[in-house]
Amino acid sequence: MEANVPAEVYDAFIAARNKGDAQALARLEADHGTQTLLNKGLLFRSTTFFATALREGCRRLYGPEADWDTQMRTAQEWGARSPSFSYDAAADLANTPIILTDVPYLDRTTWNPERYRQAIRVDAYLYPFHGTDTTLRGTEYQRFHTTFGNVLRSELKHYGMDTPPSSFDAYLQFVDASLDRRVREGAVALKLASAYVRPIDFGPAGQAYAQAAYESFAAGRSGDRRALENFLARRAAQYACDRGLPLQVHVGMGHPEPGMLMANTAPFLLEGFLNTRSLNRLKITLLHGGYPFSSDCAALVQTYGNVYLDFSWMPYLHHFYLRQKLSEWMEILPANKLLFGTDTAAPEFHVAAAHYARDSLNVVLDQGYQRKVWNAQQTEWLARRILWENTAELYGLEMPHPC
Numbered sequence: 001m002e003a004n005v006p007a008e009v010y011d012a013f014i015a016a017r018n019k020g021d022a023q024a025l026a027r028l029e030a031d032h033g034t035q036t037l038l039n040k041g042l043l044f045r046s047t048t049f050f051a052t053a054l055r056e057g058c059r060r061l062y063g064p065e066a067d068w069d070t071q072m073r074t075a076q077e078w079g080a081r082s083p084s085f086s087y088d089a090a091a092d093l094a095n096t097p098i099i100l101t102d103v104p105y106l107d108r109t110t111w112n113p114e115r116y117r118q119a120i121r122v123d124a125y126l127y128p129f130h131g132t133d134t135t136l137r138g139t140e141y142q143r144f145h146t147t148f149g150n151v152l153r154s155e156l157k158h159y160g161m162d163t164p165p166s167s168f169d170a171y172l173q174f175v176d177a178s179l180d181r182r183v184r185e186g187a188v189a190l191k192l193a194s195a196y197v198r199p200i201d202f203g204p205a206g207q208a209y210a211q212a213a214y215e216s217f218a219a220g221r222s223g224d225r226r227a228l229e230n231f232l233a234r235r236a237a238q239y240a241c242d243r244g245l246p247l248q249v250h251v252g253m254g255h256p257e258p259g260m261l262m263a264n265t266a267p268f269l270l271e272g273f274l275n276t277r278s279l280n281r282l283k284i285t286l287l288h289g290g291y292p293f294s295s296d297c298a299a300l301v302q303t304y305g306n307v308y309l310d311f312s313w314m315p316y317l318h319h320f321y322l323r324q325k326l327s328e329w330m331e332i333l334p335a336n337k338l339l340f341g342t343d344t345a346a347p348e349f350h351v352a353a354a355h356y357a358r359d360s361l362n363v364v365l366d367q368g369y370q371r372k373v374w375n376a377q378q379t380e381w382l383a384r385r386i387l388w389e390n391t392a393e394l395y396g397l398e399m400p401h402p403c
Helices: 007-019 022-032 034-047 049-062 068-081 085-093 140-158 168-184 207-218 225-243 267-274 294-303 320-332 347-370 376-395
Strands: 099-101 116-121 189-192 247-250 284-287 307-310
Touching: 007 022, 022 034, 034 049, 049 068, 049 085, 049 347, 068 085, 085 347, 116 168, 140 168, 168 207, 168 225, 189 225, 207 225, 225 247, 267 284, 267 294, 284 294, 294 307, 294 320, 320 347, 347 376
Parallel strands: 099 116, 116 189, 189 247, 247 284, 284 307
Antiparallel strands: none
């Protein structure tokens, strides 16, 4: 739809949908055919593997004999029971004992803390004075900065502040206190999702330059945003390194909407960051297989002993490509470097992703065995390592054997 209506119409559609404004949506449909365009796009996307995975996940989760309408009624009924009911059912069906999630907050009375573990998106701390204005198409940039800003305001409020303090030292003290508390509450990793809003190079930046930029922004003046962002990102990475927490980094493609600049997500942008001597013991996970930079990711993981590759998201976006890359990765990477994941906000996709990932891994391992790349013992060991042991060791999780 975004490519077939004026940009301001698309913005209005997203705003109306987010607010649940039925009248505004009806006007946009009457004037611009927005819903018709959306439905047409969904029809064209029905041949993607994403759509296939959704259908398979619903079939497995809600019953293989039920038609689509019945499956959707079941989904609504389960959702009404409790926020976690569908996710627990999906995790049980997929035999997933522990789920890592980067949602900002979890109600521990609803979401079992033994199953659901958090990774903290530290991006919220990198942009204390950033707005959502942009000249880019789409709404990805605005959406991510809005999310970052909401989390920062919530954390500031927790410490009795409505806005960031005027002093940079005070802000750093706040960041440390906030991270310390969230780690005590159960977070097991930090995460950088800033690829959606800026390049992921995170170059060197001195504290004096960062302080000057921060205090200039706090006073309502302009400043060097990159110096401030880079300093805060590297400081968060050092925080993780000093405490033995892994750091996840989003690399590669984002959602199917303009706003993210693909050049900003290329994994080789991280090389200066990865070569930081004080971070040599920081366990860094490159997320989502880095499509379309998947081979570039493998080169970094093979080069740096503290860098790992997670292929979450790929199992329900790619079928042939995932098998191709699994074969490539497993032939060049040490057995402890590759991690299974799903990256699914919907329980149906978790079920489908777990199924397709195991199926693809089984096919690739069998082909490797037939080609005498691995013997039988090695294929079984690689399956265990990739499906759970690597993740358990990296994040310090005590898990039963799930695969």
